[in-house]
Amino acid sequence: MVFKEKLIHGKLIKRYKRFLADVELDDGTVVVAHCTNSGTMKSCLENGAEVFLTPVNDPKRKTKFTWEMIKINNDWVGINTGIPNILAYEAILNNEIPGLGVYTTVQREVKFGDSRFDVYAENEDEKCFVEVKNVTLKEGKYALFPDAVTTRGQKHLKTLMQVKKEGMRAVMLYIVQRSDVEVFAPAKEIDPDYAAALKLAVENGVEVVVMKAKIKPEAIRLTNPLPVEI
Structure with a gap:
């Protein structure tokens, strides 16, 4: 599966309310990303870790990014359950x-x-x-x-x-x-x-x-x- 759009790089600040995550982008902007994973995300959740987001151009959605992956132990872990x-x-x-x-x-x-x-x-x-x-x-x-x-x-x-x-x-x-x-x-x-x-x-x-x-x-x-x- 090839991503249709170039992903946006940042660092995880925190995940909260299960479906939301604050991410600091490379330019210093802090955005809210949708987290599709409703589980505990044990062993793949680390504040400050590198992440990649997909930009979402949907006026009906409150969050304009979807969280795709996080870097754990120098390798990427995919967390998008879709x-x-x-x-x-x-x-x-x-x-x-x-x-x-x-x-x-x-x-x-x-x-x-x-x-x-x-x-x-x-x-x-x-x-x-x-x-x-x-x-x-x-x-x-x-x-x-x-x-x-x-x-x-x-x-x-x-x-x-x-x-x-x-x-x-x-x-x-x-x-x-x-x-x-x-x-x-x-x-x-x-x-x-x-x-x-x-x-x-x-x-x-x-x-x-x-x-x-x-x-x-x-x-x-x-x-x-x-x-x-x-």
Whole structure:
């Protein structure tokens, strides 16, 4: 995914009210940026760190910038939770995710029951629903999800099990927006119920795919799959 506009560089002053962040731009101007990440952002939040913002030209929006990434440990971490959905759609469309196969139809935001999945794909042989999650939490070599309790995440796993039960392919796709991790695992200490739900989903045929992304101010690209420890 290539950014359509040149990102604007600054330094994080603070994040507050979950969805807002004060940022000092290089010229000294202080602006308010929208933070799409509603989680704790543990391990990717550091006041004074370099950040990049996307300018937003929308008269209806109060904030004129969207916070895209932050530099942690000399590397960029993507914190925009909308990016993984774009990455997943593009990668599945272009057959760039190992094991997901070649699909002739790929759509975003498709309903199943009372849920809406991020990607739906099909070919002559199968139909596949894919739920996408953004991962930024790091602990040692591990990328962990979630960074806060998520009942919505549990609901998605239950619906994926129903998809599988009805004879279709069900995939839980985690996009890790940082490079300094080696293995993916559920964050059992933060949300043990989600971890248990993920284990149950896998036991019932839901596939777990984890892809790592390389974050740069010019573009964000998927690089390689990560091993999974459930």
